[in-house]
Each structure stands twice: as C-alpha cells, then as structure tokens.
Amino acid sequence: MTQTLKTKVLIIGAGTGGYVAGIRCGQLGLDTVLVDGGDGLGGTCLNVGCIPSKAIIHAAGKFETVAKAAGGGTLGITAVAAAIDLSQTVAWKDGIVRKLNAGVAALLKKAKVKVIKGWAEFADAKTCVVKTDEGDIRITAEHVILATGSEPVELPFLPFGGDVISSTEALSLSEVPKKLAVVGGGYIGLELGIAYRKLGAEVAIVEMADRILPLYDKALTDPVAKWLEKHGVELHLGARAGGFGDGKLSITTKDGELLQLDADKVLVTVGRRPRTQGWGLENMGVAMAGPFVKIDQRCATSMKNVWAVGDLTGEPMLAHKGSAQGEVVAEIIAGHDRIFDPVTIAAVCFTEPEIVSAGLGPNEVAGRDDVIQSVFPFAAIGRALAIEAGEDGGFVRVIANKGDHRILGIQAVGQHVSELSNSFAQMLEMGAVLEDVAGTIHVHPTLGEAFHEASLRALGHAIHI
Numbered sequence: 408m409t410q411t412l413k414t415k416v417l418i419i420g421a422g423t424g425g426y427v428a429g430i431r432c433g434q435l436g437l438d439t440v441l442v443d444g445g446d447g448l449g450g451t452c453l454n455v456g457c458i459p460s461k462a463i464i465h466a467a468g469k470f471e472t473v474a475k476a477a478g479g480g481t482l483g484i485t486a487v488a489a490a491i492d493l494s495q496t497v498a499w500k501d502g503i504v505r506k507l508n509a510g511v512a513a514l515l516k517k518a519k520v521k522v523i524k525g526w527a528e529f530a531d532a533k534t535c536v537v538k539t540d541e542g543d544i545r546i547t548a549e550h551v552i553l554a555t556g557s558e559p560v561e562l563p564f565l566p567f568g569g570d571v572i573s574s575t576e577a578l579s580l581s582e583v584p585k586k587l588a589v590v591g592g593g594y595i596g597l598e599l600g601i602a603y604r605k606l607g608a609e610v611a612i613v614e615m616a617d618r619i620l621p622l623y624d625k626a627l628t629d630p631v632a633k634w635l636e637k638h639g640v641e642l643h644l645g646a647r648a649g650g651f652g653d654g655k656l657s658i659t660t661k662d663g664e665l666l667q668l669d670a671d672k673v674l675v676t677v678g679r680r681p682r683t684q685g686w687g688l689e690n691m692g693v694a695m696a697g698p699f700v701k702i703d704q705r706c707a708t709s710m711k712n713v714w715a716v717g718d719l720t721g722e723p724m725l726a727h728k729g730s731a732q733g734e735v736v737a738e739i740i741a742g743h744d745r746i747f748d749p750v751t752i753a754a755v756c757f758t759e760p761e762i763v764s765a766g767l768g769p770n771e772v773a774g775r776d777d778v779i780q781s782v783f784p785f786a787a788i789g790r791a792l793a794i795e796a797g798e799d800g801g802f803v804r805v806i807a808n809k810g811d812h813r814i815l816g817i818q819a820v821g822q823h824v825s826e827l828s829n830s831f832a833q834m835l836e837m838g839a840v841l842e843d844v845a846g847t848i849h850v851h852p853t854l855g856e857a858f859h860e861a862s863l864r865a866l867g868h869a870i871h872i
C-alpha cells in the first residue's frame with residue numbers, strides 16, 4: 408500500500424545543494440522532507456566528486472614525495488623504495504566519505520529534517536512518489552526544491568563499461584593502471600590524470616581544444632602544461648578520440664593523423680550534464696534554459712513554489728554554488744527577502760600546480776584601457792621557496808579599475824593557492840579597492856603575501872620585486 412505524506416518543503420537530492428537547503432530549512436523551523444536515491448548523503452561532491460578526488464590527489468602527492476626520495480633523494484631525505492597498494496588508499500578514501508555521510512545525516516537529524524532513501528518520480532509539480540525498500544510513499548508539498556544534480560557525459564563511441572571509465576570509477580580503482588588515456592582536458596580529467604601520473608601511471612591526455620583547461624586564460628594554465636611536459640604526460644591537443652578496443656584508443660590528431668594509443672583504462676571526462684531525465688521533470692511544467700532548469704535570481708522556476716538549485720540550474724557546476732543557492736531558497740521560503748546575486752563564485756582546479764579564478768579575467772577585460780593588471784610571482788615569496796612552491800611559474804594576478812582602483816578580478820596559479828580562493832572572493836564580494844588589500848597587514852611568511860604584493864604592484868610600489 409502506498410503511504411502518503413504532506414510537508415511544507417520537499418527537497419529532491421541530497422547533494423551539496425539539497426542537503427544544505429534541508430539543514431537551513433530545518434534551522435528556520437520549516438517542516439522538511441529530503442529524498443535521495445543515491446548510496447550516501449552528500450551527492451556527487453561528497454561520494455564521487457570533490458572530496459574523494461581531493462583525497463586521491465593528496466595520496467598521490469604523498470606517494471610522489473616518497474618516490475622522489477627513493478629515486479635519488481630530495482631535501483636531504485632519502486627513502487629505500489616507494490610502493491602503493493591502491494586498494495588500501497581507496498579504503499582510506501572511502502572511510503573519509505563514510506565519516507562525512509554520517510556527519511551530514513547527523514546534521515539533518517539535528518535540524519529535524521525527515522530523510523527518505525529512494526528515487527522520486529513526479530506526477531505533477533507538487534506531488535511525487537518515492538520508491539523505497541519499505542514500499543512507495545506519495546509526498547505532496549507546498550514547496551519543492553529540485554536538486555537532482557548532474558551526471559558524467561558519455562560519448563556514444565566510448566560508452567562507459569569495462570576499461571572505459573568515468574571519474575566515479577577512477578576514484579575507486581584497485582590498482583594503478585600502467586597506461587591511462589584521459590579523454591577531455593578539463594579540470595576533472597586533469598586533476599585525476601595528474602594524480603595517476605604521480606602514482607606512476609603513464610598518462611596520455613586527448614583534448615579537442617588547442618590547449619588544456621580551455622576555460623582559463625593561457626597564462627594561468629601554462630604552469631600546469633609545463634608540469635605535464637616535465638613529467639612525461641603525452642598531450643594530444645586539437646585531437647579527437649575514437650573507439651577503444653584490444654587495449655588501444657583510436658585518436659585523430661590535429662594534423663588528421665590516425666593514432667592508436669595503448670591504454671589499460673580510458674578515463675572519459677568530457678563534461679557533466681544536468682540530471683533532468685527519468686524522474687518526471689516533464690510533468691512539472693517548469694521552463695528550461697537549454698539543458699538546465701531555468702531559474703530567476705531567487706532560484707524560482709517558472710512554476711510557483713518550485714525552486715531549483717545546484718548543477719541542475721547551470722554553470723558553474725560547483726558544489727559551493729549549489730550550497731549558497733540552497734541557503735537562499737530556504738530563507739526565501741521562510742519569508743526572508745533574499746536573492747542569489749553573488750559578485751563572484753570562485754573556481755579552483757586542484758591540478759599541479761593549482762589554479763584559482765575569481766571575478767573578471769584578462770580575456771574579459773581585453774581591449775579595455777580603463778583597467779590595471781598586475782602580476783606578482785611566487786618565485787619572489789619566501790614561504791613559496793621554503794615549501795618548494797616557488798619554481799613552477801606560479802603567480803597572483805590582480806585586475807582593477809584604473810579610476811577608482813576597485814578590484815574586478817583575482818587569479819592565481821601555484822601550489823596550495825586553493826587556500827587563497829576565499830580571501831579573493833571576500834575582497835571581491837566586499838567591493839575592495841587595491842588600497843584595502845595593500846593596507847591589510849599580511850602574515851609573513853605566507854603565500855597570501857603574493858596577493859598583497861600584486862596589489863601593491865598595481866599601485867606602483869611593490870616591495871619585493
């Protein structure tokens with residue numbers, strides 16, 4: 408027999424968009440039901456995205472350090488030999504994921520959110536049926552928050568299965584492939600490709616554009632390209648992948664040459680698409696914006712009291728965007744006057760070295776003579792040299808209005824620069840001018856001093872260059 412349930416707020420999807428919306432709804436005293444059919448609370452980010460990928464990247468970095476020490480020594484440190492049992496690394500990573508799954512469950516419980524495990528299918532905008540192990544539950548709600556996220560794009564000639572894998576399988580391999588071919592040179596492919604190179608795999612990257620990470624400006628991606636070259640990663644730019652069989656991936660190079668790349672595994676990372684199929688979205692009467700659900704500045708869809716957050720709503724498909732939208736929607740439902748209108752959503756590539764971009768980049772201000780651009784290299788920062796982060800061509804760049812010195816954009820490339828991303832976003836969000844950064848005493852010795860110096864340099868009086 409089908410159970411029925413009525414609630415004020417129904418959230419579909421417990422990723423970073425949905426579960427944060429759930430916690431905030433609970434905090435605001437809204438009667439809330441959260442439905443997710445996946446294996447663990449936290450969605451893509453927590454289970455097969457941000458967190459597990461950063462864990463594997465961290466382990467790969469540790470292995471690389473030991474391997475360096477074994478291969479002739481570094482910093483006066485030598486080791487006898489480096490070895491890795493990837494299944495143990497994956498078990499350690501799974502432990503982190505489980506701990507975070509439990510943490511999200513505890514937070515939802517504390518906020519008095521009712522969590523239902525099962526797949527939801529909508530018959531109309533406010534009613535869905537959830538298939539659970541205990542039977543079907545029909546839920547009607549005053550407000551529905553759609554947070555169904557995204558899934559990896561599959562290439563028809565390279566369907567997932569066997570040795571053709573998506574990022575999900577790449578995060579749970581039992582051994583390091585001898586030869587890994589990565590199709591797609593965006594951030595997910597590069598983060599994982601670099602990690603596997605550090606773990607000892609021979610890696611080839613096949614990218615259709617004429618450079619890696621085409622969404623970032625070339626100066627930011629050059630240090631990553633240099634790392635790939637120095638570490639023997641085979642890069643095929645302007646190339647198209649074809650089929651895979653008998654351990655060989657066919658590609659057509661930029662010059663039209665047909666090549667067969669040896670590969671034990673082919674990792675396809677050609678993008679992600681919003682999860683809009685198979686759960687009755689078409690019965691809800693919401694308007695679409697291309698492949699995404701169309702929303703306004705309140706994250707409202709075209710159907711009254713149906714809201715959408717996260718990857719389902721468009722680029723940038725980043726965890727922190729979905730969470731921020733989730734908080735806004737919960738507060739609007741509770742009667743607060745809110746809109747989702749960030750000055751910036753900073754983006755980070757956890758490559759080697761890392762890249763951060765917040766606000767306007769040089770391509771967006773190209774041709775404007777009313778802006779100042781200033782760069783400060785990590786090679787001139789003591790802390791960077793002291794942690795071996797000064798010699799890979801990294802820098803911080805600040806872009807500001809020439810007239811009032813308001814900061815328009817901040818980018819960085821270098822080791823550990825992900826940790827500077829929030830300081831960049833805060834300055835942009837608070838409408839800082841160059842003098843605000845220049846007048847903030849930055850702690851010595853830290854990598855953040857490069858941001859201070861880049862701002863001083865834009866004002867014409869950098870100290871350490």
Ligand SMILES: Cc1cc2nc3c(=O)[nH]c(=O)nc-3n(C[C@H](O)[C@H](O)[C@H](O)COP(=O)(O)OP(=O)(O)OC[C@H]3O[C@@H](n4cnc5c(N)ncnc54)[C@H](O)[C@@H]3O)c2cc1C
Binds near residue numbers: 556726
């Ligand atoms: C390898 C990788 C690395 C990444 N690294 C980063 C990073 O470093 N930083 C960053 O910001 N972002 C990163 N991302 C992107 C990030 O994971 C996503 O932007 C984020 O998870 C999107 O959150 P979401 O809430 O929109 O959806 P998701 O996290 O995709 O969650 C959607 C949830 O909805 C559930 N669901 C869907 N349909 C239904 C239904 N009909 N019924 C019930 N449940 C349903 C699913 O089970 C899922 O749990 C990465 C992604 C990948 C794949």
